[in-house]
Amino acid sequence: MFRVRPEAADRNRPTTSWFAAARMGGAKVGLVPVKVAGYLWLFWVRKEWLMAKLTRRAAALLGSSLIFAVLTACGSGPDPELAKSTASASAATTRAVAAATNSLLPEGTYRTPELTREQLIATAVKRGFTRAQAEQALARDRISQTATFTLTLQRGQWTQSFNYDGSREGVGFVATYKVIDHSTVVVTEPGGDETVFEYALEGDAIRISFKNADPQRMCQGDTKCPLGFIVWESAPFSRV
Numbered sequence: 171m172f173r174v175r176p177e178a179a180d181r182n183r184p185t186t187s188w189f190a191a192a193r194m195g196g197a198k199v200g201l202v203p204v205k206v207a208g209y210l211w212l213f214w215v216r217k218e219w220l221m222a223k224l225t226r227r228a229a230a231l232l233g234s235s236l237i238f239a240v241l242t243a244c245g246s247g248p249d250p251e252l253a254k255s256t257a258s259a260s261a262a263t264t265r266a267v268a269a270a271t272n273s274l275l276p277e278g279t280y281r282t283p284e285l286t287r288e289q290l291i292a293t294a295v296k297r298g299f300t301r302a303q304a305e306q307a308l309a310r311d312r313i314s315q316t317a318t319f320t321l322t323l324q325r326g327q328w329t330q331s332f333n334y335d336g337s338r339e340g341v342g343f344v345a346t347y348k349v350i351d352h353s354t355v356v357v358t359e360p361g362g363d364e365t366v367f368e369y370a371l372e373g374d375a376i377r378i379s380f381k382n383a384d385p386q387r388m389c390q391g392d393t394k395c396p397l398g399f400i401v402w403e404s405a406p407f408s409r410v
Contacts, residue, residue, distance in 0.1 A: 274349045275369065280376055280407035281320045284336075290317060293404040294396045297385045307396040312338075317400075321376070321407045323347070328357050330401065342401065354381060367402070375406040 287308065294304035313334050319342075322329040330343035345359045357365045368381040379402060380388075389395030 274352055275323065275355060275371075275376070276409075277323045277325075279320065279322045279410040281410050282318055282405040282407055284316050284318045285404050287313065287315055290400045290404055293400050297396075297399045297403065299385065299389075299396045299399075303389075303393070303396050304400070306393050307400065310394045311397055319401050319404075319407070320410075321378075332401075372406055374409040377406040378402045 290308060290313065291301060291304040294307065295301055299307075311334070315335050317335075318333040320331045320333075322331070326346050326348075328343075328345045328347040329341065331339065331341045333339045345357045345365075347355050347357045349355050353368055353370065355367050355369055357367060359365075366381045368379050370377045380399065385396070385399060
């Protein structure tokens with residue numbers, strides 16, 4: 171019976187890489203898999219620790235961003251000083267516009283002299299109406315003998331009032347107005363209808379007339395319409 175040499179016996183054993191490494195290093199075979207598993211476990215633990223650290227850092231950055239956004243939003247509300255400054259600038263602009271308007275057409279109360287019935291009719295006839303049309307318009311407003319017309323310009327409001335026959339007073343026309351230039355003013359009624367007047371300053375008086383108007387076309391079918399020409403064009407309005 172022969173003996174197998176130790177070298178031959180070694181050749182018959184498995185020769186896996188980890189077995190050979192353990193053999194060459196003098197380590198015990200059963201401990202190598204345990205060591206490898208230990209390395210894997212440590213790698214996994216380190217990876218999880220790094221991931222947790224990165225997650226905490228990301229959460230901290232996100233929280234800081236949200237806090238900054240909230241503080242920015244809270245701080246971006248209306249600035250009282252800025253609002254006050256804007257309001258002051260707007261008021262200054264309004265005053266400047268009003269001053270410019272007032273210099274062209276001064277605010278105040280203006281009034282015609284007392285006008286006789288014949289003077290009123292003559293104004294209508296001069297504008298192309300017949301005497302019958304003028305008399306009909308006066309009758310519609312119950313003007314028997316005399317009429318006085320008043321114009322008040324105040325804060326952009328145009329108010330025309332009247333006194334008929336020395337005893338009956340009232341308001342005939344209320345609107346807003348805008349001075350276009352040294353001779354043109356646009357008057358706008360509450361309903362949106364606009365009338366363009368031509369005006370001229372004569373000392374302390376204002377002479378007013380319809381601008382580029384065709385009386386017959388304007389008053390077609392309206393028997394009271396000639397009264398508008400009578401009111402504005404019979405005489406200048408003098409400051410009271």
